[in-house]
Amino acid sequence: MELRILGWESKGMRCPDASLSFNLGDKTDFIQMNNGTGKTTILILLQIALTGIRDVEKITEGMSSNTDEELNRSAHGLLEENSDIGSFKLHTKISGDVYTFAIVINRAIYGKDAIKISSTSPNKESGGISINKKEGTPTWNPPADARVYLTLAFVQVFIFNGEKAEKLFQKNDTAKKTIDALCQFNILDESKNAVSGYVDNVGETTGTGTGNQANETRLKTKKEKYVVRRKKCLDELKDEKKGHSEKKKRLEKLDQLNKEEILKNKDRQAEQEKYDTDTKENDGKMLDAQKIFYGQLLNPMKISNKIKKQLVAFRESLTKCKLPEDVAKQWFTELSDQPECICGHKIGPQEKKKIRETAKDYLDDRVSGILNSIKGSIEDYRSSSVDKLNNSIKSINEADNKAQQLQTSHSRFLTTIGENNEEFKLSLEEMGVLKKEIKDHEILIKDYEAPGSVEDFREMKDPEDLQSIKTLDNIINKIQGDIDSVSRTTGLRDASKLFIEIIEATRTRASKVIYENIKSAVQKDIDKILKDAKPPIKIVDIESRIKLNRDRVSEGQQLATAYIFILSALKNSNIKVPFIVDSPCGSIDGVKRKAIGSSIPLATDQFITFITDTERANFVSSIKNITKDKCSFTTIFWKGPDVDKWIKDFNIPQKEVEMHDTWGMVKGFKSFNKYNLAGKDE
């Protein structure tokens, strides 16, 4: 990312209504403004424009305003006393594209809305304008690759207030925050949070919570209970089937023996044959009647007159309810375009979208087709008679009665034989018991082989209360699915822990290298720039603050060290930003000014400095020298008799002077270098 300041325009603010523009080829832009001419206001406005922060207290004091009143006071404090509205436009070039940040402060508006900020870019789509959806007004929207750097912490690194240099030496992590911001360590922190958030979300969505080992163990224990029960049921089913098979064989054998006994007598044989024939015939009748009955059941109109009546009524109601899709779709579309729903609720963009999407679910050709098919079928069967079904039921009942009669008659016949044959009698009794036991086996087998019960599955009934192997299978599969989900979440959680470990270790290792590099670069420059310091100044560490080997250093030495530190840190980052400094020299002495002046342009492509005439000596000449005169010079002043005298005494050409009601501006090195009204504006 490369950021360059192209200039700014100010109107109605607590600084001159000046319009400044800087040449792309210049490496340093000097703005000579004495104290009291609005430098602080310009610096605050630059920070508001670049960060999009509308809380002035946060920018100046590092603390957020608590009330609208505070926000209001600090925002309106940037306005010129007699001005109701002020504007400030900052023109920049960000990674090759022109971006303008516009600030408007309105005295009539209170709270945070007193300041409005927007950004535009003529080369971007729609002028690079982003609209605040709530207010419908343009909003602050720098390009994404610059946005990550335009935080207050970062902007206050390159818009540096020399008067606050001491902060870097205090125990407040300012030095650390500076390096962290420049090296984007915040991205590493954000990535950890994003990964943790992702895993939390998976746990929440799948209902697997933290997906820990305890959850997985609990589910496995639960599954094991159903697995054990399933095995028991399978064993029991096997036993039941075995018992069923053995008893059936025994029954068949006894039946065969009995038949043989019966066949020993011709009369008995005839009676048995008659029974067999009658039974076969009756079974045939029963089967035929059942076939007809089930066939007729396919037509529900034949079940009963009542059902027939209800189905016909249903058919009638369908005719009335039908909403053709083409008409209904239009109705939903028109409804979604209304500001208010028929239920009285407001219809916003989200509701509109939802109505249009949901309408498709309620009506389409497929549904209409199905309904029409049902209607047609009902109509076709409308004339059917229910008598036929009644006749079928009658036939089944008759066959059933006949079967019972035959069974009773045959039982009597067998009992008669048993009266004179003990063995036959015992055999009959055993067969009776066997039949009952076979029936019991069949009931149990049916229970074990029953299809899965949706209700039991849903309730997750206790395993001991379940007998259907299919239901047990379904529950086991469901629990296994849950185990897999928890296991996945547990796996994700473990992986996220490792990811976080990697990121933290990366940060620790990278910090060590970066801090060591910066520290060594800072020391190298200190040795060069502050070579006269006695004892020599040595950097002890820079991890939380700039810690020196000496408790006491002069104000000049401290400021010089601060510059050296920031410039080294900037060189270590992979971005290019201007270095904007108010009061660059402060109390730095001549020799150090020269050294610092020679160093700054080597670390940045654009150095913008607000300077007073008392700071020029040695500093300006060294920068002019190192940049080979690639500098611009602007002097801004309040009007007054002293200024008139200065223009006259130093023979400043009138054409170079831009005079306004209360202030003036003059460009060029000669006038800049001759300005000597320090303190006159204060």
Place this chain on the structure above:
Amino acid sequence: MLNKDIHEALEKVCNEKSINETTKKQIKDYLDKKSTDTMTLSEQQTRIENILGGITDGA
């Protein structure tokens, strides 16, 4: 694009933790993309899912 020292540190740490080459590259690409603030939420989720999957498979 993140600072080269961060990239170098990440490379070494991933090697020490036996992270495979594909996952290592996915982590680097994710951090680089994050540093430009041009990632949608769904893209971020997909990238994280792939990274965690890679870490799990490689562990």
